[in-house]
Structure formats: structure tokens, C-alpha cells
Amino acid sequence: MKIAVCVKYVPDAAADRSFSADHTTDRVGSIGILSELDEYAVEEALKIREAGDAEVIVLTMGPDGAETALKKALQMGADRAVHVSDPGLHGADAPATSLVLANAISRLEVDLVLCGMASTDAIMGVVPAMIAERLGLPQVTLAAELTVDGGAVRIRRDGEDAVEEIEASLPAVVSVTDQINEPRYPSFKGIMAAKKKTVETWSLSDLDVVPDQVGLGAAWSAVTEVTRRPPRSKGTVVTDDGTGAAQLADFLAANRFV
Amino acid sequence: MAEILVLVDHLDGAVRKFTTEMLTLARRAGEPSAVFVGSGYDAAAETLAQFGAAKVYVADAPDLSEYLVTPKVELLASLIARTQPAAVLVPSTLEAKEIAARLAIRTGSGLITDAIDVSAELGTQQSAFAGSYVVDAKVTTGTPIIAVKANAVTPETAPSTPAVEAVAVDLPDSAKQARVVSRSPRKQTGRPDLSEASVVVSGGRGVGGPEGFRVVEELADALGGAVGASRAAVDSGWYPHASQVGQTGKTVSPQLYVAAGISGAIQHRAGMQTSKTIIAINKDGEAPIFEMADFGVVGDLHQVLPALVAEINRRKG
Ligand SMILES: Cc1cc2nc3c(=O)[nH]c(=O)nc-3n(C[C@H](O)[C@H](O)[C@H](O)COP(=O)(O)OP(=O)(O)OC[C@H]3O[C@@H](n4cnc5c(N)ncnc54)[C@H](O)[C@@H]3O)c2cc1C
Numbered sequence: 261m262k263i264a265v266c267v268k269y270v271p272d273a274a275a276d277r278s279f280s281a282d283h284t285t286d287r288v289g290s291i292g293i294l295s296e297l298d299e300y301a302v303e304e305a306l307k308i309r310e311a312g313d314a315e316v317i318v319l320t321m322g323p324d325g326a327e328t329a330l331k332k333a334l335q336m337g338a339d340r341a342v343h344v345s346d347p348g349l350h351g352a353d354a355p356a357t358s359l360v361l362a363n364a365i366s367r368l369e370v371d372l373v374l375c376g377m378a379s380t381d382a383i384m385g386v387v388p389a390m391i392a393e394r395l396g397l398p399q400v401t402l403a404a405e406l407t408v409d410g411g412a413v414r415i416r417r418d419g420e421d422a423v424e425e426i427e428a429s430l431p432a433v434v435s436v437t438d439q440i441n442e443p444r445y446p447s448f449k450g451i452m453a454a455k456k457k458t459v460e461t462w463s464l465s466d467l468d469v470v471p472d473q474v475g476l477g478a479a480w481s482a483v484t485e486v487t488r489r490p491p492r493s494k495g496t497v498v499t500d501d502g503t504g505a506a507q508l509a510d511f512l513a514a515n516r517f518v
Numbered sequence: 519m520a521e522i523l524v525l526v527d528h529l530d531g532a533v534r535k536f537t538t539e540m541l542t543l544a545r546r547a548g549e550p551s552a553v554f555v556g557s558g559y560d561a562a563a564e565t566l567a568q569f570g571a572a573k574v575y576v577a578d579a580p581d582l583s584e585y586l587v588t589p590k591v592e593l594l595a596s597l598i599a600r601t602q603p604a605a606v607l608v609p610s611t612l613e614a615k616e617i618a619a620r621l622a623i624r625t626g627s628g629l630i631t632d633a634i635d636v637s638a639e640l641g642t643q644q645s646a647f648a649g650s651y652v653v654d655a656k657v658t659t660g661t662p663i664i665a666v667k668a669n670a671v672t673p674e675t676a677p678s679t680p681a682v683e684a685v686a687v688d689l690p691d692s693a694k695q696a697r698v699v700s701r702s703p704r705k706q707t708g709r710p711d712l713s714e715a716s717v718v719v720s721g722g723r724g725v726g727g728p729e730g731f732r733v734v735e736e737l738a739d740a741l742g743g744a745v746g747a748s749r750a751a752v753d754s755g756w757y758p759h760a761s762q763v764g765q766t767g768k769t770v771s772p773q774l775y776v777a778a779g780i781s782g783a784i785q786h787r788a789g790m791q792t793s794k795t796i797i798a799i800n801k802d803g804e805a806p807i808f809e810m811a812d813f814g815v816v817g818d819l820h821q822v823l824p825a826l827v828a829e830i831n832r833r834k835g
């Protein structure tokens with residue numbers, strides 16, 4: 261079986277994140293990492309490979325530094341990596357991203373596409389569904405548990421109102437939540453092995469995409485303004501000396517919550 | 519006036535407050551048409567009329583519930599083609615965002631998720647980077663598809679007598695590829711829904727165990743609120759995942775958020791940062807949650823919470 265894992269290179273949430281002058285995410289002034297939520301998808305792919313026989317290919321679309329994200333996935337144990345990189349991609353929105361990834365997935369001819377539930381920077385959580393729509397594949401998203409059996413996938417997910425089990429035949433697009441597993445840390449052996457693995461770089465022309473279809477100018481929505489919110493001002497902090505609850509109750513009453 | 523499609527969020531006809539908020543926002547920009555999918559329309563009719571739906575499209579067929587997402591995509595896509603609406607509003611839940619995602623690709627339309635405001639001109643506002651930025655945006659291509667967060671606006675009534683039209687949904691084979699094989703409804707707690715509650719009381723690792731959540735629940739009940747939990751508490755198995763607040767749980771924006779025994783990690787803050795008033799109870803005076811609290815008590819939650827519940831009940835008389 262061939263598995264593609266879509267991963268994203270994002271600014272580290274633990275550092276200060278900001279926007280550039282053109283309102284796109286500032287990727288220069290920040291430390292970039294493999295989106296933590298994609299580690300769960302990489303881990304799940306590795307578990308499938310360990311249980312049977314599979315090739316795990318990590319795929320990303322992103323700026324120059326994005327190999328950092330791919331390297332981490334290779335160190336965890338992925339077999340090979342593909343980086344779609346093109347100057348024409350700057351400012352790509354979710355529909356454009358899904359177009360590029362869908363074309364890359366078609367070219368890879370995989371049986372299973374695994375994604376994280378959302379990126380940790382934009383947190384839209386829409387790209388897996390968009391890829392499924394573009395490829396005409398079943399969409400089995402937000403898996404808290406995944407079984408791949410023969411030609412089918414079955415997941416359990418925590419839906420809004422119910423716990424649901426969903427089934428689809430392969431090929432399919434599956435996204436996983438952070439409930440599904442505990443991603444491994446790269447081992448020393450994994451780090452050494454990753455040095456020998458290749459990262460292929462594909463451009464838009466390799467994927468039959470023209471820059472006019474993607475990039476900031478081609479986006480289907482536009483950011484008109486970004487404003488930094490003033491930090492929440494620190495309020496009153498009291499140390500409980502036995503009257504903490506009463507003081508809290510006074511605060512709640514003064515603000516009409518009681 | 520321009521028609522705006524509003525996808526109704528409901529459970530067997532019990533319309534969530536969410537929907538009344540979307541109807542209120544839609545009225546700014548045009549005339550809302552509610553799109554009701556599933557059974558129980560009779561129970562929903564009154565609320566939809568009360569909040570100004572000019573039209574209601576009702577799609578109810580037994581096989582629709584066998585599939586996730588796709589029936590609603592097919593229906594909305596056909597309604598877009600037929601009615602040429604000015605916009606489509608859906609709730610910014612995980613499921614509806616996926617409906618919006620497919621619909622965007624299907625119809626070649628721009629999509630904005632997690633909107634916290636929608637203007638008469640269909641401009642939107644979103645929070646970014648764990649609430650530290652506000653982003654103004656606008657869809658520039660196709661039919662604007664906007665996923666709106668709960669508590670974006672105070673719902674306002676505008677009684678109407680909607681024209682009701684039953685619509686059929688044709689499910690092509692491509693929409694039937696993923697099937698729901700079982701569904702176990704979640705136990706109802708009797709408390710308000712976490713995403714739309716005006717008061718949320720959350721417990722974290724500091725609660726210490728499943729029994730510790732009893733006092734968190736008691737405070738929530740005294741304040742008429744919902745109960746939330748940090749991922750540390752959920753991962754420990756102390757409280758259900760459905761109650762998790764944060765980046766990979768629910769985003770809440772209540773009038774009052776109480777964080778008890780929660781340190782205030784960035785992933786937790788991402789889910790509650792836009793709450794109006796924040797209260798923190800933590801025994802560590804250095805915990806980051808105090809940086810954002812309007813009122814904080816440095817102390818043991820096992821002492822402070824029971825005393826607070828008693829004090830509130832005493833004041834209520
Ligand atoms: C990809 C990813 C996604 C994540 N998503 C989420 C998410 O959606 N939601 C989320 O919450 N977290 C999320 N996290 C986890 C997050 O990083 C933190 O680990 C988590 O929020 C910590 O939970 P906590 O505050 O309850 O626990 P801790 O950080 O351990 O804090 C416990 C606090 O309780 C206090 N305390 C202990 N005993 C008492 C007492 N008796 N009385 C009062 N105070 C006491 C301590 O001083 C401490 O500050 C995510 C992490 C990752 C990597």
C-alpha cells in the first residue's frame with residue numbers, strides 16, 4: 261500500500277507569530293516547524309506500515325524552509341518526501357493549496373491520503389475535505405481511531421452530537437485528531453537514516469498548475485486588514501487567605517454574574 | 519433583497535442558538551433563507567420564523583443521515599445554482615466547515631471560516647494566532663461561503679411568516695462513498711451546550727481526578743453554565759473529550775470563563791482567549807493563565823470552589 265501524508269510547515273506557536281505587510285503569515289521572522297497536528301498523521305501512517313506493508317511518502321507544499329518539516333517526518337520514519345515549491349505559490353489560499361496537493365497526490369498514485377485535523381497556524385481544517393472533493397474520493401475525517409483492512413478504512417470519531425463509526429473503500433482521504441495516537445520522537449537511528457532519504461522537489465509545472473491558478477493574486481478571498489489585539493490587561497489577582505471565595509463572589513456580583 | 523442561505527444547526531429539530539445568531543447576521547446583508555436538513559422541522563419552524571427566515575428549504579429523507587457532509591453539500595450546491603444567493607452562512611463547527619470546504623471547491627467560491635462577525639457588505643472578522651490578531655477579510659470569487667462562530671452576535675428576533683418549500687436531495691454515487699455504520703448519541707447533561715454557553719467553568723489537571731470535577735460541575739450549575747476541560751484533564755480520562763476547550767477541542771467565547779487548575783498553555787488559550795471576562799483559580803501565582811485573567815485567586819481550588827458555590831447559593835438566597 262502507498263500512503264501519502266500531507267504535512268504543513270508552520271510558525272512555532274510557542275514563539276511570537278505575526279503577519280507580513282501583504283497580510284500573509286510571516287514565515288521569515290519566525291521559527292518554522294512541522295505542524296504538531298500533522299505528527300499524528302505521520303505516526304498513524306508509520307503504524308499502518310508496521311502492521312503490514314506500506315510505503316509512507318510525506319508531501320508538503322510550502323516555502324523554502326519547509327524541508328524542515330519533511331525532515332522531521334523522515335526522521336520519525338517516513339520513507340520519502342516530496343516538496344512542492346514554487347515562487348508562484350506565495351499567498352496560496354486553502355482552495356489553491358488543495359489543488360496543488362490533489363495534483364501531487366494524483367501523480368503519486370497512492371491508496372490512502374492521511375492529513376492532520378488542521379494546521380496549527382490557520383486552523384481552518386478544510387484542506388482534507390477540499391482534496392477529497394477535487395479527487396472525487398471519499399472523505400473520512402477527524403478520526404480518533406483508524407483501521408485499514410483490505411480495501412477499506414473504518415474510523416471512529418467524536419462527532420458534534422454522537423460518536424460515529426464511518427467506513428469507506430480505498431482510495432480515501434482520512435484526517436486524524438490528536439486523540440488517535442502518541443507521535444514518536446525521532447530516534448538516533450531514525451535521525452541517521454533520514455540523512456540518506458531523498459526529498460524530491462516539484463514545481464507547479466510538474467503538476468500542470470499554472471501560477472495564475474494559485475498564489476496571492478489568485479486567492480478566492482482577500483484579507484483587507486490585520487490588527488494586533490491589545491493584550492488583555494492583567495486584572496486583580498488575590499492570594500487566598502480564606503476570603504478568596506468571598507472576594508470572587510463580590511467580583512461576580514459586581515459584574516452581574518450572580 | 520438578496521437571498522442568503524443559512525444552514526440550520528439543529529439536533530432533531532431543536533434549533534441551536536447558533537442558528538438564530540446566523541439568521542440575525544444574515545439579515546444585515548439580505549433576506550435569510552433557512553436550509554433545514556434532517557427530521558424534526560415541525561419543532562424548528564417557530565424559532566426560524568421568529569428570527570426572520572423569509573424562506574425555509576426543508577430536506578428530509580431517511581437515507582440522508584447515512585452519510586456525513588455530502589448530502590448537505592449536494593443540497594447547498596443545487597440551491598446555489600438555482601437561487602444565486604448573495605452568500606451562504608454555515609456554523610463554524612468541524613462538520614459544517616467541511617461542508618463549506620467541499621461546497622467552495624464545487625462552486626468555485628471563496629470560503630472564510632471561523633468568522634466572529636459578518637457585515638452588511640459581507641466583510642468578515644476572524645481571530646488569528648490564538649486570539650492575538652483580528653483579521654478583516656472578504657470573499658472575492660464566486661458565492662461567499664462563510665462559516666460563523668457561535669456567540670458572534672446577540673440574536674435579535676424579527677418575526678416573519680416564511681414560505682416553506684420541501685426539496686429533494688439527489689445523492690449521486692460519489693456522495694455515498696463514505697457511510698456512517700454506527701452512531702451513538704452523546705448523553706445529554708442538561709447543561710447548556712459548551713460552544714454557545716454564556717458561562718463556562720473549566721477544570722484542568724489541577725482538579726486532580728474525575729471526582730474533583732464534581733465541584734467544577736457544581737460551580738457551573740450555580741452559574742447556569744457549561745463544563746469544560748483542558749486536554750490534560752481529558753487525556754487523563756477525567757472528563758469527556760467533547761468537553762475539551764482549546765485548539766483541538768471547542769472554541770468558546772462566553773461572557774464568563776472560569777479556569778480552575780489550568781495553567782493557560784497556548785493551545786488552551788486558543789480556545790477561550792476571546793471570552794469577555796476570565797477568572798482563574800490556580801495555586802501557582804506564576805501560572806500564565808493569570809496574565810489574561812480579569813480576576814484571579816491564587817489558592818487551592820478544592821477550597822476556593824466549594825466555598826464559592828456556597829457563597830453564590832447564599833447570595834441567591
Ligand atoms: C497539538 C496540541 C494540541 C493541544 N490542544 C489542546 C487543547 O485543545 N486544549 C488544551 O487545554 N490543551 C491542549 N494542548 C495541551 C496543552 O499544551 C497543555 O498541555 C494543557 O492545556 C495543560 O492542561 P492543564 O492546564 O490542565 O495542565 P497543567 O499545565 O499541568 O496545569 C495544571 C495547573 O493546575 C494547577 N494546580 C494544581 N493543583 C491545583 C490545586 N489544587 N488548586 C489550584 N490549582 C492547581 C497547577 O499550578 C497548574 O498551573 C495541546 C497540545 C498540543 C501539542
